[in-house]
Amino acid sequence: MGVKRRLRSRLWVTITTGALLAAACGSGDGDSGADVSAATTTSQQETEQPPATPTGVLRMTSTLYPLSLDPQRDTNFKGVWFYPMYDSLTMQNAEGEAEPWLATSWDRTDPLTWRFELRDDVTFHDGSAFDATVVKKNLERTKADKASPHAAVVAPITEVVVVDPNTVDVKFATPSPAFPLEMSNNPGMMVSGQAIDSGADLTRTPAGSGGWIWDASASVPQQSETYNANPNYWNADVVHVQQVVITHINDINARHNALEAGQVDVVDDGAIARKADLESDGFRSITFPVTMEGVIIMDRTGAIQPELADPKVREAISWLIDREGYLSAVHNGEGSDVAGLFPPGIKWHDPALDDIRDLDVEKAKTLLEEAGYPNGFTVRVGSYAALDQKLGALAQMLAPAGIKVEVVQVQSGVLAAEYRQGKWAIGYALPRQIHPFTQYQQYFNNAGTYNPFKATDTADLTAKVSEAAALDDDEAKPLWDEIQREAIERNILLPMGHTGLIAFLGKDVRGEPFLGGEQPSPHPHGLWIAGR
Amino acid sequence: MLKLLVMRVVAIIPLLFLVSVVAFGLNQVNPVDPAELLLGSQEATQEQIDAARQQLGLNEPVVQRYLDWLGGAVRGDLGNDVYTQEPITSAIRNRAPITLAMMAGALTVSLTVGLFCGILSALRAGRATDRALTVGASIGLALPSFWIGLILISLLAVNNRLLPAIWPPGQDLSLSLWLKSLIIPSLALGAAASASFTRQIRSAMIGVLQQDYIRTALAKGLPMRKVIFKHALKNAAVPIVTVIGFQVSTLLGGTVFLEIIYNIPGLGNWGVGAVLKNNSPVVIAFIMIAATLVVLVNLFLDVIYGWLNPKVRT
Numbered sequence: 001m002g003v004k005r006r007l008r009s010r011l012w013v014t015i016t017t018g019a020l021l022a023a024a025c026g027s028g029d030g031d032s033g034a035d036v037s038a039a040t041t042t043s044q045q046e047t048e049q050p051p052a053t054p055t056g057v058l059r060m061t062s063t064l065y066p067l068s069l070d071p072q073r074d075t076n077f078k079g080v081w082f083y084p085m086y087d088s089l090t091m092q093n094a095e096g097e098a099e100p101w102l103a104t105s106w107d108r109t110d111p112l113t114w115r116f117e118l119r120d121d122v123t124f125h126d127g128s129a130f131d132a133t134v135v136k137k138n139l140e141r142t143k144a145d146k147a148s149p150h151a152a153v154v155a156p157i158t159e160v161v162v163v164d165p166n167t168v169d170v171k172f173a174t175p176s177p178a179f180p181l182e183m184s185n186n187p188g189m190m191v192s193g194q195a196i197d198s199g200a201d202l203t204r205t206p207a208g209s210g211g212w213i214w215d216a217s218a219s220v221p222q223q224s225e226t227y228n229a230n231p232n233y234w235n236a237d238v239v240h241v242q243q244v245v246i247t248h249i250n251d252i253n254a255r256h257n258a259l260e261a262g263q264v265d266v267v268d269d270g271a272i273a274r275k276a277d278l279e280s281d282g283f284r285s286i287t288f289p290v291t292m293e294g295v296i297i298m299d300r301t302g303a304i305q306p307e308l309a310d311p312k313v314r315e316a317i318s319w320l321i322d323r324e325g326y327l328s329a330v331h332n333g334e335g336s337d338v339a340g341l342f343p344p345g346i347k348w349h350d351p352a353l354d355d356i357r358d359l360d361v362e363k364a365k366t367l368l369e370e371a372g373y374p375n376g377f378t379v380r381v382g383s384y385a386a387l388d389q390k391l392g393a394l395a396q397m398l399a400p401a402g403i404k405v406e407v408v409q410v411q412s413g414v415l416a417a418e419y420r421q422g423k424w425a426i427g428y429a430l431p432r433q434i435h436p437f438t439q440y441q442q443y444f445n446n447a448g449t450y451n452p453f454k455a456t457d458t459a460d461l462t463a464k465v466s467e468a469a470a471l472d473d474d475e476a477k478p479l480w481d482e483i484q485r486e487a488i489e490r491n492i493l494l495p496m497g498h499t500g501l502i503a504f505l506g507k508d509v510r511g512e513p514f515l516g517g518e519q520p521s522p523h524p525h526g527l528w529i530a531g532r
Numbered sequence: 533m534l535k536l537l538v539m540r541v542v543a544i545i546p547l548l549f550l551v552s553v554v555a556f557g558l559n560q561v562n563p564v565d566p567a568e569l570l571l572g573s574q575e576a577t578q579e580q581i582d583a584a585r586q587q588l589g590l591n592e593p594v595v596q597r598y599l600d601w602l603g604g605a606v607r608g609d610l611g612n613d614v615y616t617q618e619p620i621t622s623a624i625r626n627r628a629p630i631t632l633a634m635m636a637g638a639l640t641v642s643l644t645v646g647l648f649c650g651i652l653s654a655l656r657a658g659r660a661t662d663r664a665l666t667v668g669a670s671i672g673l674a675l676p677s678f679w680i681g682l683i684l685i686s687l688l689a690v691n692n693r694l695l696p697a698i699w700p701p702g703q704d705l706s707l708s709l710w711l712k713s714l715i716i717p718s719l720a721l722g723a724a725a726s727a728s729f730t731r732q733i734r735s736a737m738i739g740v741l742q743q744d745y746i747r748t749a750l751a752k753g754l755p756m757r758k759v760i761f762k763h764a765l766k767n768a769a770v771p772i773v774t775v776i777g778f779q780v781s782t783l784l785g786g787t788v789f790l791e792i793i794y795n796i797p798g799l800g801n802w803g804v805g806a807v808l809k810n811n812s813p814v815v816i817a818f819i820m821i822a823a824t825l826v827v828l829v830n831l832f833l834d835v836i837y838g839w840l841n842p843k844v845r846t
Contacts, residue, residue: 059701067615204616220626221616222805223797224701247701247795253682254698254795261689261697384808385792410808 048510050240054229056529058241058509060266060521061255063386065222065248069214070202071189072141072148075416077430079519080268082189084227084244085125086208089116089135089183089190094515096346096434098180102130102190102209111175111470116183118166121234124192124209132168134193136160139170141196142187149416150187152441152449153179175469177476178435185518211239211525223248240511240528250385256504259283265506265529266513268521269386272502273332282507286522287500288515292341293330295321295394295494296429296443298419300455305425307377314491316367320398322359327497329393335499341431341439341484343498347473348436350481356488364401376402382410382424391428394496422452429493432518436480437469443493457490536838540831547827548820552605555819556598559812588614601816610820611813620817623802626703628821631798633710634790635783637718638725642779645722646729651760653730654737665730672727678789681720685794688716698795717790724786725779732775736768743767766840773836780829784822 062081066074071082090098090106098106103116122130143154156176161169170179182188195207204221206214212227219225224247229239247264249255252271258264260281270278275285297317302309323337336343340353368374376398383391388407395405410418419427429450431439442448444458445465461483468479487493501520505513508530513522585591589600604611610620653665689697696713705713740746741764749759788800795801799821806814 218702220701220703220797221618222802226702245701247698249698249795251792251795254793257685257690257697258795261685261693263697263700 050511050528054239054242056241057243057245058266058524058527058529059264060244060246060524061249061258061264061268062246062521063248063250063252063255063269065250068203069206069225071186071191071208072145072150073203074186075149076185076518077416077520079186080521080523081225081246082186082208083210083519083523083525084212084246085206085210085214086189086191087122087130087210088185088188090180090188091514092181092184092434096181096432098184101184103180103183106180109169112172114170114172114176114179115163116168116170116180118168119234120166122209123232123234124194124207125213125230126192126194126207128192128194130190130193130209131165132162133165134190134196135168136162137193137196138190141191149420149449150185152447153182153187155447174466176437177469177471177473178438181435182438209234211235212244215243218245235525238514238525240526241524244524252386259504259506262506265509266522266524266527267504268519270502270504272334272499274504275332275334275502278504284505284509286503286505286513286515288502288520291501292343292429292431292498293326293390293496294429294431295496296419296427296450297425297492297494298422298427298450299425299453300457300492301453303422303453305377305379307371307373308379308425310371311491312367312371313373316364316371316401317398317403318357318491318494319360319364319367320401320403321357321494321496322397323495323497325359326390326393326397327499330390331497331499335497337497339488339495341436341488341493341495348477348480348484350484352481353485353488356485357494361400368401368403374402376404378404378406379426380406380408380424381426381428382415382418383407383428384410384415387428390496394428420449420452431493435473436484437465440465440483440487444487444490457492458487461486537831537835540834544827544831548823551823552602552816552820553598555816556594556601559815560594601813605820610817613814614811615809620813623814624799624817624821627797627799627802630699630714630796631784631787631791631800633714634717634721634787634796634798635780637714638721638783638786639776639779641718641722642725642729643776645726646733649726649730650733651737651765653734654741657734657738662734665734669727669730669734672723672730675723676789677720677724677786678793680723681716681790681793684716684720699797717787717794717796721783721786721790725783728775728779729772732772733768736771737764740764740768769840770837773833773840777830777833781826784825 060080062078064078066078066081068074069081069085071086074082087102089101089103091101093099102119102122104119106114106116109115116135118132118135119130124130128134139154139157139160142148142150143157145151148154156172156174157170158173159169159171161171163169172179176182190209191202192207192209195202195205200207204216208214209230210227211230211233213230215226215228224245227244227246229242233239247258249258249264252269255264255267256270256274256278259267260278260283270285272287279285295317297308297314299305299308300314307313323339327333327335327337338344338349338354339357340350342348342350344351365374368376381391381394391405391407395407398405415427418424427450429443431443440448443450444461445451446454446456446458464479464483468476468483471479503513503521505522505527509527510530511527513527514525515522582591589597592600601611608621610624612619613623649665649669653662656662656665685697688695695715696709699713700709737760746759746764749763750756754763784800787796787798788804790796791798791801792804799818802814803818803822805811806818
């Protein structure tokens with residue numbers, strides 16, 4: 001027995017030594033989250049004033065990684081990767097309105113022309129100057145790029161006229177009331193005229209004028225991008241950090257863990273269910289009141305899902321959507337469950353549409369029976385980690401009427417492209433709720449991005465939309481209310497809930513973040529890190 | 533022994549060739565067109581898609597493409613990532629060390645824990661310690677590594693900030709930070725393997741400890757430590773070595789989940805992303821790496837078998 005005891009004791013020594021080595025390894029380095037903890041304590045003693053010169057590193061996350069660093073080759077949702085290095089013509093504020101950025105002002109000289117007055121003190125990172133000619137080159141470049149996800153934004157442009165070096169007229173075939181707002185997103189990001197002239201491939205060689213300059217040597221493709229403060233930036237008042245590092249973290253729990261462990265400062269696309277506990281721990285949250293979550297029925301011609309060609313089937317689905325239940329299950333009960341396309345608090349909300357659709361399983365079953373599908377059918381929907389819970393909820397909502405939703409995993413970064421390519425009959429949609437014209441053009445207009453199957457079921461609304469688009473917003477409101485009603489009754493885009501995307505900021509982050517855009521992250525402008 | 537080694541090495545070549553044919557063939561039946569994905573829009577014209585397909589070499593006959601790939605592969609050129617145009621060999625150079633280190637860490641953890649618990653369990657066979665360790669091993673086998681990873685992240689990174697909660701971004705990590713970042717994934721990945729080793733070592737050791745020569749050795753007065761490590765363990769090692777072979781494949785699969793929850797830029801994360809995007813050159817490279825790794829580990833184990841059991845050398 002004594003021998004066995006000695007053996008056990010030696011084994012314990014071995015294990016304990018290993019554990020001590022691990023512990024020693026875990027406590028000796030200066031780069032870990034443990035040191036950030038110390039910084040947190042220090043930060044509380046700092047003043048609330050931004051540093052005199054750009055200082056420290058702002059570490060941000062992004063749930064999606066861009067396929068390209070060319071702003072015209074990726075969606076607005078991934079804007080966080082572009083805003084540090086590119087300037088847009090306008091900047092969207094928290095209320096969803098366009099504010100001056102590279103353009104100092106804009107107005108409609110006639111219903112088909114937007115005139116932009118431009119800054120005269122902007123220089124691109126490559127040393128070339130920004131002027132009206134560059135705006136013309138950019139808009140024409142995007143319009144010529146048939147593979148750009150922003151084709152619909154620039155499609156109505158007929159001509160870009162350089163009035164003088166700091167004034168440009170953008171002329172349209174049809175009125176585009178939301179165009180200045182669109183110019184706050186990727187389509188409005190200006191690429192250096194010099195780069196455009198040279199035909200440079202911008203996939204990994206950005207050519208912007210933004211507050212930070214992309215650092216190729218410190219960036220790791222598909223992992224993280226690093227940007228260093230632009231010493232010649234025209235708007236130095238909002239560049240407070242020397243470096244911005246954006247890391248691609250697809251898993252939502254990993255993003256939250258990184259924030260709580262002090263490894264990142266800003267987490268995009270957070271879980272609203274974590275809001276209360278993170279705020280109680282001293283983290284800040286920012287809600288983007290700009291999104292509706294819905295189901296978009298794209299295959300209304302029945303090309304790949306024959307059942308959906310029948311309007312009764314589409315209506316049946318609309319009566320199966322339990323918005324209150326969805327918000328409760330997915331968003332902790334946060335958000336608005338109105339049936340209209342805009343929630344209360346948004347200019348375009350119409351109270352008369354609040355109850356235009358409500359959960360009615362029996363009605364849905366009757367409609368399916370009338371359509372010849374009494375036992376329902378199976379429909380596939382593309383998903384990735386961030387959508388799994390939401391589309392799981394959709395599957396549960398449609399199940400009582402026999403509609404089986406088969407959730408298929410795809411790579412997150414390509415789902416929007418696959419929608420446009422007509423690979424999916426239905427999909428998850430996240431329209432922003434800023435202007436009804438934009439929403440209509442993207443999701444309802446038969447010439448829009450999400451009509452890959454060439455349905456013609458809204459062609460009769462075109463005249464009314466054009467009429468509304470030509471008016472000032474206040475005058476156009478009654479018309480937009482009518483259009484909304486008709487769009488809802490056609491069961492194309494079915495709201496599951498009106499929510500805000502949420503981002504979380506670390507305890508050391510100071511400053512008022514720029515929100516705006518369709519992307520689920522604040523911009524780095526205006527932020528700094530206390531104590532670092 | 534040398535003959536055994538040569539025979540095994542020679543056998544690897546047709547095996548890897550077969551794997552490459554199957555991997556390449558399976559990839560051809562994937563209906564997703566990389567050219568369309570690359571252009572990323574339904575509004576891309578047919579001319580653009582055709583040009584992209586031409587540029588990617590997708591219009592060549594399948595056999596020609598395979599031969600082109602094979603020609604490049606034997607020279608060490610596995611092609612480029614469809615989306616980023618990053619050379620695949622470069623991506624492997626960046627990612628493989630992380631995944632391999634994670635697997636090595638997990639094997640170290642699992643063998644250390646497995647040996648300790650397995651031997652202790654065998655020595656205490658039928659007693660409370662043995663039962664407790666057996667129950668513990670069963671629980672360890674039942675718990676998925678990603679769940680253990682999440683718990684460890686919560687305990688060691690989020691709540692106590694002793695270790696990173698995600699793999700730190702950047703390409704110039706210090707060695708200490710690199711090693712520190714491997715602790716949680718190695719522990720999580722090694723937990724299930726520890727349970728497996730514990731059970732296997734316990735079983736093997738119980739059988740060996742009941743042999744006459746062990747009784748004789750103890751009766752001669754040899755110390756228990758010497759009996760166990762010199763006489764018993766070596767004879768119990770053959771099934772343990774077999775389990776190591778199985779565990780390498782399991783660990784490689786387990787890295788995929790842990791690389792996602794820990795945001796590790798390793799091979800698993802890379803391979804899964806490539807499959808979802810139909811990034812075919814990466815998918816084929818990933819399959820070939822996995823196959824090569826498993827084959828090499830099994831070759832190594834064959835050598836170990838030969839060392840452990842002279843009968844298999846002939």
